[in-house]
Amino acid sequence: MHYRVILRILGLLLMIFSTTMLPSVAVSWWYGDGAAAAFLQGFALTLATGLVLWLPVSRHRGELRIRDGFLIVVLFWSVLGSFGALPLMLGQDPHMSLTDAVFESISGLTTTGATVIVGLDQLPQSILYYRQQLQWLGGMGIIVLAVAILPMLGIGGMQLYRAEMPGPVKDSKLTPRIAETAKALWYIYLGLTVLCALAYWAAGMSLFDAIGHSFSTVAIGGFSTHDASMGHFNSALMEMIAVGFILLSGANFALHFTAWRHRTLSGYWRDPEFRAYLFILAAAALIATAYLYLSGTFTSFGSALHHGIFQAVSIGTTTGFTTADYFNWPGFLPVMLLFMSFIGGCAASTAGGMKVIRVLLLFRQGAREIRRLIHPTAMIPIKIGGKVLPDRVMDAVWGFFAAYVAAYTLMLLILMATGLDQITAFSAVAACMNNMGPGLGEVGAHYGELNNVAKWVLCFAMLLGRLEVFSILVLLTPAFWRR
Template sequence: MKLNLRLILSFIGLLLVLNGIFMFLCIPYSLYYHDGDLHALLISGAINIGVGLLLYFSLYKKYSEEVKRRDGYLIVTLGWVTISLFGTLPYLLSGSIPSFTNAFFEAISGYTTTGASILSDIEAMPKGILLWRSMTQWIGGMGIIVLTVAILPLLGVGGMQLFVSEAPGISPDKLTPRINETARRLWSIYVGLTVLETIILKLGGMDLYDALNHSLTTMATGGFSTKQDSLAHFDSAFIQYVVIIFMFIAGINFTLTFHAIGGKWKKLTSNEEFKAYYIVILFFTFLTTIALLQADSKNFEESFREALFQIVSIISTTGFATTDYTSWETYMVFIILIIMFIGGSAGSTAGGVKIIRHLILFKNSILELRRLIHPSAVIAVRINKRAIGDKITYNVLAFIIIYVVIFAVGSALLAFTGVDFTTSIGAVATSLANIGPGLGEVGPAGHFGNIPDASKWILTFLMLLGRLELFTVLILFTTYFWSTS
């Protein structure tokens, strides 16, 4: 079966058109601040729309058949890479990031909602370019929701497949027949929460520009900030608590959020992944708060807020920081590293392994002990009181094994390029989980600008792998994917 390249490229053309439109949306701020980035945004937007329209109208034709599975894999991966390539144009044309390697790193870090940055003086960047930088995360965050709801379940991969296939929570007949309506509702929630957070942050003391940027990157669980020292710059307990709440919401399955907004709170509160999500946050917040109280002279509220902010930021894979956690005691930094391997909920904008996978792995491990006593018994893993199939369990086990192998290989490769051990494992862990700041030189007080270019290219690949759930990208490197038989 041949790939439908005409359909694939026309779809990518449509993505480029949307990319260009979002670039144009940054122009009002460029005009207002007169930072000299207007021409870069205009030209970049025009190129994106021009190339996109050329691809779309020259290759598009109406197809009666659905998108085939192999076409879908290529659309997803090639689409993310293409918009990231074209997303470098504002950085390059404005001169804000003159190096292509650095510009591509910053762009793909945005679209994958990772939030790792090469910038050492963020405040010196033109305001229109900074807004575009935040916009890349907002596009990527919403894109991954629509992707998981509309495309990945059809391919049989991705976090949402854990629900959509045999697992409980969301059944295919509720999503697939009205996929446009589902996507529209998720968009409305995403936009609505972004606007709501912007208003609250503005009321809390941020100016409109900073409030908008931080709302865009909070709901995307991206973590790009307009300040070099992130949320610590504002030194406001109110702002920190507001961002904590919205980071927490962004890490929840958006379909459950939709049900909660519609008054169906039981769907949210009875969901096992949601319960595990907040229990994990409470547990690690408790440990970190106690450790901080013992380590410094801060009062309980300050220690609790600092702990809660960092735990929610990392588990939701947002990556905002109010403190340099790499300066904490060694055992506390180790806790941070562990949390980097957890991730948010499936069907959210969060990255990482995902809570649901850990839940299935844990339950299956417990059941293995029972199976040793009763080898002939058929004991299924149950999520939300419903059994899930062996296929999903095997998928979870394979995903986690491959994830750990990629982490180990990636860390070794970074060390081989000359990066120190601590920075290597921190950079790989945070890139693969799409978090942002890592450990060592790339912690909250540092940046990725000083690591070798070879390391940056390795990390950009890992960001893409993590954002697209590993298998979606890795399958493109197999011979049977490209086989026509």
């Protein structure tokens, strides 16, 4: 393990992250909300810590190994979550405890969207902006941004990229050089954000709300500048704009890159994961719309239609925006939508969950086992896009699924042991581990009433989901630390 290289990179990344607090200072001065001091203090403390870590090892050079990459990613997200909480702790409105501030910060950076804050409409504008920016930075992964500049610092970045990017197949690159890959991802991400903000603004949002909601929409985050979330605007047009950009952000960004480079959309429909992604969300939207209308939850079919479509897409992609208190909807619908978040979006997207490609592979593996019962000696390969997948990929998918279920079950039992009821514990762990946000029961509206132990467990659940389980669990194995 190259600890000096790890400290050097961690220090550099903390210094880079400290500068992300400065835009909130400008917002505070512009609106005169009096919160600038908290951000300046947070900036100074984060920058100073980064310098302390970096200076003693600033001249040390070395190539990263895979193990180093995993450790840096996990350290950075946990440390970043702690330092991102500083402005929320140091400010007066809100003045949050350590637990609440870290929970809110990690929720933002992991694009979970679970909040402990009540009264968003009365908060300073700079705090609201900061929460939205945290999600935007976490959406694509601030480490992928850093990978784009690491080659200039004499450090190879492929190990960081492999540890950070979601999905079961991590060795494919959009461009020959990893730095160019990271830049390509960010150009697409930034382009979608700008287009989304302009669309919201044109639909009637204020410029501040349009920018803030574009950050959380493209990041598949779910934080809002209002307590009522997207329901605050009471606009079907804004909701449909959100649905469009959520669908784009939940798709594999490699498809966007291919479409942009080759000027063709044919790659989308040829991709089996994307087809399954659209089919699953369309089926959920159809069921939700029909049930909302037939149950009398909405008396007009038009209201049932746009609420059903919006919530199915928002929850199914783990965005977490709401237009109504979906957790109070009748029957099985809230639970069905929560189960949708376990699937999530596509691999190499900003969405959470287990990813559509894994669910698709598990389904095909199940179908293969059924066929093997009929033809025991047959050689039946599993194919994706006409290509036969190696057994190593299927082993990884099954291992991921087993680890996901085991980790979920353990955290569920811990939350119930702290006194939470079954519905609250079940939905809280699901919503946080899937990086979705709103749950059921006591966590339907916010997480502010939970005990501190439960909040720390859920912070771990958010990180576990954001880093796709193995990136954290591998650090807990003795073999990882052996020389």
